[in-house]
Amino acid sequence: MVLLIHHPVSAISRKIRLLMAEKRILFVLREEEPWNLSPEIYKLNVAGELPIFIFDGNVIAGNYAITEFLEEVNPDVRLIGGDARQKAEIRRLTEWFDLKFEREVGRSLINEKVFKRFGKGLAPDSKVLKTALNNLNFHMEYIDWLCESRNYLAGSSFSLADVAAAAHLSIIDYLGDVPWEGYKNARLWYSKIKSRPAFKDILKDNIKGILPAKHYANLDF
Amino acid sequence: MVLLIHHPVSAISRKIRLLMAEKRILFVLREEEPWNLSPEIYKLNVAGELPIFIFDGNVIAGNYAITEFLEEVNPDVRLIGGDARQKAEIRRLTEWFDLKFEREVGRSLINEKVFKRFGKGLAPDSKVLKTALNNLNFHMEYIDWLCESRNYLAGSSFSLADVAAAAHLSIIDYLGDVPWEGYKNARLWYSKIKSRPAFKDILKDNIKGILPAKHYANLDF
Structure with a gap:
């Protein structure tokens, strides 16, 4: 098990x-x-x-x-596939979200909106929120730019990079903070990811005490 | 090339x-x-x-x-070797140093002592230095504990975990901040790593404007 x-x-x-x-x-x-x-x-x-x-x-x-x-x-379903250079591109982008997005966007938003509230009973700091939301636009632009010429983030196939990006974004989307307007390619990419059977449970997620944004579980958002 | x-x-x-x-x-x-x-x-x-x-x-x-x-x-010299569980242990410890040690020790010490000085012409903040040096003791204890029962950090063989740990520690050692006293096993481990031919160039490293600690390049420190 x-x-x-x-x-x-x-x-x-x-x-x-x-x-x-x-x-x-x-x-x-x-x-x-x-x-x-x-x-x-x-x-x-x-x-x-x-x-x-x-x-x-x-x-x-x-x-x-x-x-x-x-x-x-579990090599039957490969999420880090292709030749060595393709794998490097998948891992580069995976690390982008796991470290850079996390440091510049996720950590602050989640800390201010969730950890501070439930861990310490404190209100979020609006200055910190503003910086994180500004940073988020930079990351949305990058996703949008990648998806303009590629089917998926790291190339023509679905990969670990899409999994990582969607994992990080989905929490921010639950909190209602993703500015989908203006990022047409990123939105199209995320709706493809959301439609995957593997994503179903993530869309049912429930953070106790915080309701998800109205469109969170909507495949046609 | x-x-x-x-x-x-x-x-x-x-x-x-x-x-x-x-x-x-x-x-x-x-x-x-x-x-x-x-x-x-x-x-x-x-x-x-x-x-x-x-x-x-x-x-x-x-x-x-x-x-x-x-x-x-370059599979001839394996640094992530063994079975799947052994590889997981190597990667767990590698990430420990690349993220946890970096976040709790390296980033602050290097930022205060190098980045602030050369990037901004500012003096280090002694409070930040003190916290990082306190955290360093916790990491030294962990290395010491691992080396008490293992030849190398992740087990009986030299691996990526040793490379990562030594890479991070070597900068702090250049700055003269590693408290070797009291961590006998960690010290023995580091002297083994320092003696490897691959480490030679690291010991010749020169951070412009900052002299290395006296014992930095000494194999018998």
Whole structure:
């Protein structure tokens, strides 16, 4: 059995769930609040980070380790495919979202709107929100530009780069902060990703205490 | 020909240089100041980050992409070896240093001591330095603990995890900030890594305007 300890505001958790769903791996989810981790989590992952992937008593922690493990042991559905250069492009863009988007957009928005509220009972800082939303426009432009000449983010095929980008974006979209107007190509790309069967569970996600944006689960948004 | 655009205070640049040296790949280095990147860098890597790896006119940017590319196209010397679980342990620890150590220790120390000085002509903030140095003790304890029961960080063999950890630590050691006293196992491990032929060039590194700590290049420190 595969167990994933996750939380719906953890973008990397969403990425791993999507990855497993694309690879048709059956798994069980257990939710853990990132702002209130139990001591057990630190025993499973000294780094104190979600998600944690557990199979047959084996524990794998860390985005990099879990992602490559899933790709290696489930090669029937490849999400890092093509020749070495194509793989490098997939990994470059995956890292773009996992690190750069996360640092410039996701971390601030989620911290201000979710962590501060539920972890500390504080209101968001509007200055921090504004900077993150400005940064978001830069990332939307980049996605839009990539999708102008490509079917998917890293090229002609669906790949890990799409999974990573959609995982990060979907949380911001839940919060209602993605400015879809003006980014026609990005919107078309996201509607393709949203329509994939693997995305169904992500669209049912529920962050306790926060209602999703009205269009969140709508395939024709 | 392989060209790496790098800087000696970029830990990921050091990691890629060590990786190439271990794999006996010949390469040429070009230095670029991270606090004063030329417009050409943004053309090569939209993310505006070092290092940038160029071979036969092909550009690969991003830690994740370059690392896995080198491992795939140069399989004679494996740095992510063993079964799937062993590879996961190597990647978990590699990510520990590339992200966690970088975020909790490296970024602050390098920003305060190098970027602020050369980029902005400012003095370091002693409060920020103190927090980073406190965090460093936690990471030293973890390395020490791992090396108590293992020959190398991720197990019995030298791996990417050692390369990543040594790359990040070596910059902090250049600045004279690693508290070797009290971490006997970590020290023994680092002296093993320092003695590897691939490490020679790292020990000759020179950060313009900052002299290395006296023991920096000393194999018996």
